[in-house]
Amino acid sequence: xxxxxxxxxxxxxxxxxxxxxxxxxxxxxxxxxxxxxxxxxxxxxxxxxxxxxxxxxxxxxxxxxxxxxxxxxxxxxxxxxxxxxxxxxxxxxxxxxxxxxxxxxxxxxxxxxxxxxxxxxxxxx
Amino acid sequence: xxxxxxxxxxxxxxxxxxxxxxxxxxxxxxxxxxxxxxxxxxxxxxxxxxxxxxxxxxxxxxxxxxxxxxxxxxxxxxxxxxxxxxxxxxxxxxxxxxxxxxxxxxxxxxxxxxxxxxxxxxxxxxxxxxxxxxxxxxxxxxxxxxxxxxxxxxxxxxxxxxxxxxxxxxxxxxxxxxxxxxxxxxxxxxxxxxxxxxxxxxxxxxxxxxxxxxxxxxxxxxxxxxxxxxxxxxxxxxxxxxxxxxxxxxxxxxxxxxxxxxxxxxxxxxxxxxxxxxxxxxxxxxxxxxxxxxxxxxxxxxxxxxxxxxxxxxxxxxxxxxxxxxxxxxxxxxxxxxxxxxxxxxxxxxxxxxxxxxxxxxxxxxxxxxxxxxxxxxxxxxxxxxxxxxxxxxxxxxxxxxxxxxxxxxxxxxxxxxxxxxxxxxxxxxxxxxxxxxxxxxxxxxxxxxxxxxxxxxxxxxxxxxx
Numbered sequence: 001x002x003x004x005x006x007x008x009x010x011x012x013x014x015x016x017x018x019x020x021x022x023x024x025x026x027x028x029x030x031x032x033x034x035x036x037x038x039x040x041x042x043x044x045x046x047x048x049x050x051x052x053x054x055x056x057x058x059x060x061x062x063x064x065x066x067x068x069x070x071x072x073x074x075x076x077x078x079x080x081x082x083x084x085x086x087x088x089x090x091x092x093x094x095x096x097x098x099x100x101x102x103x104x105x106x107x108x109x110x111x112x113x114x115x116x117x118x119x120x121x122x123x124x125x
Numbered sequence: 126x127x128x129x130x131x132x133x134x135x136x137x138x139x140x141x142x143x144x145x146x147x148x149x150x151x152x153x154x155x156x157x158x159x160x161x162x163x164x165x166x167x168x169x170x171x172x173x174x175x176x177x178x179x180x181x182x183x184x185x186x187x188x189x190x191x192x193x194x195x196x197x198x199x200x201x202x203x204x205x206x207x208x209x210x211x212x213x214x215x216x217x218x219x220x221x222x223x224x225x226x227x228x229x230x231x232x233x234x235x236x237x238x239x240x241x242x243x244x245x246x247x248x249x250x251x252x253x254x255x256x257x258x259x260x261x262x263x264x265x266x267x268x269x270x271x272x273x274x275x276x277x278x279x280x281x282x283x284x285x286x287x288x289x290x291x292x293x294x295x296x297x298x299x300x301x302x303x304x305x306x307x308x309x310x311x312x313x314x315x316x317x318x319x320x321x322x323x324x325x326x327x328x329x330x331x332x333x334x335x336x337x338x339x340x341x342x343x344x345x346x347x348x349x350x351x352x353x354x355x356x357x358x359x360x361x362x363x364x365x366x367x368x369x370x371x372x373x374x375x376x377x378x379x380x381x382x383x384x385x386x387x388x389x390x391x392x393x394x395x396x397x398x399x400x401x402x403x404x405x406x407x408x409x410x411x412x413x414x415x416x417x418x419x420x421x422x423x424x425x426x427x428x429x430x431x432x433x434x435x436x437x438x439x440x441x442x443x444x445x446x447x448x449x450x451x452x453x454x455x456x457x458x459x460x461x462x463x464x465x466x467x468x469x470x471x472x473x474x475x476x477x478x479x480x481x482x483x484x485x486x487x488x489x490x491x492x493x494x495x496x497x498x499x500x501x502x503x504x505x506x507x508x509x510x511x512x513x514x515x516x517x518x519x520x521x522x523x524x525x526x527x528x529x530x531x532x533x534x535x536x537x538x539x540x541x542x543x544x545x546x547x548x549x550x551x552x553x554x555x556x557x558x559x560x561x562x563x564x565x566x567x568x569x570x571x572x573x574x575x576x577x578x579x580x581x582x583x584x585x586x587x588x589x590x591x592x
């Protein structure tokens with residue numbers, strides 16, 4: 001394809017402008033855990049045995065890997081979420097929110113248990 | 126300016142993988158009060174249920190959460206009316222909604238036994254695939270293949286013909302060698318090669334209509350690593366190469382990015398080295414960028430395509446090496462509604478060309494399409510009774526999705542397609558009967574095991590043609 005230099009420069013400028021605009025609109029990404037953070041998250045469990053069982057079958061899959069859900073015990077990923085308040089986080093779990101499935105895949109969890117699981121995952125261990 | 130894609134990533138294309146398409150990992154839980162130990166629980170205002178995409182809702186009389194086969198048996202024997210099982214509520218088709226009892230199997234989780242000589246394992250049917258693969262990995266074992274998400278329960282995955290990609294690898298149900306079901310009158314029935322073997326081809330994919338699964342026995346393989354390669358290329362070029370790529374690689378699939386002309390090819394093969402590498406994902410940013418390009422340039426498809434091609438042309442191939450279960454299943458943090466059809470493999474690319482040209486008549490579309498390859502098997506309701514190419518068309522949660530059915534059903538049907546049982550479709554019993562040679566045999570077994578039809582909801586009655 002033959003294009004005059006002026007047209008080509010115009011296209012390059014447009015491309016650059018679009019790229020800058022697109023890049024500038026990204027939400028701030030979550031802090032990325034290290035491999036050590038991930039390895040540690042794999043080992044963390046609630047102290048209460050019954051809660052630990054529910055954590056293992058409902059929460060562990062997504063909250064102990066690089067799957068986008070905030071990592072258990074990795075506080076930087078929870079900071080902006082914690083600012084919304086526990087009741088908001090509970091509502092997100094109870095009703096589903098973005099990748100969080102309704103009731104966090106824990107059919108038999110009470111609201112109190114969901115609160116306890118949120119605290120366990122979001123606080124330093 | 127010298128753009129280095131891996132550093133600058135102009136529109137946020139994946140630094141790790143390009144599995145942007147499907148979204149939503151996860152699935153549904155069910156609303157329920159605090160009495161965790163009770164097999165049946167009810168709320169004052171009545172429990173509510175919804176699937177993971179939020180498309181399907183129900184107000185069942187009760188949501189039951191049996192902890193084991195005994196509780197499930199007691200529940201089935203004493204309950205009255207319609208009963209439907211739910212695993213992770215990932216299905217877009219209305220397999221679960223009922224005004225009767227929804228039975229959630231997620232408390233029935235974990236390994237029961239491992240037979241290393243036979244290379245089979247038995248697990249409780251509510252075990253999530255991701256939970257199972259972790260347990261297996263700890264024992265040096267793995268599943269032969271996995272779907273691209275792993276939050277489904279074994280029961281849900283088997284019952285709906287869930288599949289991964291790999292032209293020589295069948296759906297998960299093909300590795301099912303035995304199962305235990307609890308029928309609607311509370312009987313426990315073992316089905317395997319020695320006991321009630323005549324029911325095995327019906328039970329491998331049953332839509333939860335024969336009984337509720339309590340345990341499954343599966344073939345497994347020694348644990349393995351995979352190397353995953355992702356690269357972008359023009360979709361026409363990829364469609365030309367697709368048959369040979371599918372034949373050459375253990376796993377091959379791709380995503381088409383609408384209004385870009387590009388597709389992301391993904392191959393995965395056994396890796397015997399120990400230098401595993403798993404960089405962070407930026408899939409969420411990719412999907413957000415595709416949406417943004419749609420929002421801004423949707424009315425100017427030529428400009429959208431031009432911009433996308435300029436930017437996508439900068440992309441570098443990526444390589445990742447990890448344990449098989451960590452690579453095969455990925456994160457899907459965004460919800461969507463979906464139709465997915467399985468067409469004969471040799472007709473797959475011709476069908477895809479027609480689907481793409483139809484899809485791109487809608488400027489609002491941005492969600493990538495997923496294309497996978499599956500080997501045939503002989504389960505009576507398996508949609509893969511021949512080697513198949515699976516084509517999934519998806520629409521973001523909250524956006525119009527009627528066109529998924531209206532526009533694409535005629536195309537897929539013209540190419541001999543069968544719908545995924547867990548995805549949106551409008552196929553009637555008459556149409557399905559014509560596609561499945563053992564359809565009436567399945568119905569005979571279903572009637573034998575559930576003569577009163579207690580395991581049928583409205584959707585299944587329509588699908589099975591039962592008035």
